[in-house]
Amino acid sequence: xxxxxxxxxxxxxxxxxxxxxxxxxxxxxxxxxxxxxxxxxxxxxxxxxxxxxxxxxxxxxxxxxxxxxxxxxxxxxxxxxxxxxxxxxxxxxxxxxxxxxxxxxxxxxxxxxxxxxxxxxxxxxxxxxxxxxxxxxxxxxxxxxxxxxxxxxxxxxxxxxxxxxxxxxxxxxxxxxxxxxxxxxxxxxxxxxxxxxxxxxxxxxxxxxxxxxxxxxxxxxxxxxx
Numbered sequence: 001x002x003x004x005x006x007x008x009x010x011x012x013x014x015x016x017x018x019x020x021x022x023x024x025x026x027x028x029x030x031x032x033x034x035x036x037x038x039x040x041x042x043x044x045x046x047x048x049x050x051x052x053x054x055x056x057x058x059x060x061x062x063x064x065x066x067x068x069x070x071x072x073x074x075x076x077x078x079x080x081x082x083x084x085x086x087x088x089x090x091x092x093x094x095x096x097x098x099x100x101x102x103x104x105x106x107x108x109x110x111x112x113x114x115x116x117x118x119x120x121x122x123x124x125x126x127x128x129x130x131x132x133x134x135x136x137x138x139x140x141x142x143x144x145x146x147x148x149x150x151x152x153x154x155x156x157x158x159x160x161x162x163x164x165x166x167x168x169x170x171x172x173x174x175x176x177x178x179x180x181x182x183x184x185x186x187x188x189x190x191x192x193x194x195x196x197x198x199x200x201x202x203x204x205x206x207x208x209x210x211x212x213x214x215x216x217x218x219x220x221x222x223x224x225x226x
Contacts, residue, residue, distance in 0.1 A: 022056040022102065025052040027090075030049045035078065039120055040120055041074070044065065045066070048062050053106045089116050093108075114226060153172070153176065154198070156173045157196075158171045158195070160197075167179070168180045177226035180221065181221040187218075188213075188220060200212050208221055
């Protein structure tokens, strides 16, 4: 992932040298936040980096504390788990470039930080994510609903990441994102390319959901977060 991000940075630098857009400046500032050690401070830096896009849209400025972080981020020690989480957020933010409308792009950019907000125990961001997804991702399976859902999900992994406690977050090729429940005592030990793993998610007892990987041991309790 770090190599992929480096390649993206180089492409971004090339773009900015030609015809820079506010979103390009935003992503450039985000990479300046990479050395921030504290997770909440990094998230504020990520939000502060969005100021060029907000200004271009005529929106109210981002909080002054956040914009200061984005222009002069403090250095610190970053754990491997935080590095993986941040790489995932940035990769999702780059997916937003498929959107032509700048306001939709900004909404998508904010929504990409969802996993970081969840790690910190924060409520989801209010702006909806406006990014093209495959039809399966728009289905409500696994999301809170008043109606009883039926069926299951079968898809290959697109990416996965572990936090410091071994709890995973899995992004499927269909666009859905599932997180292992923190109280689950079964830990996954995947170490191959994400695309190698075929996932099946089914209903469990008492409204829970179970994730299994084909030809791999383990039944994991999960909940859908996106």
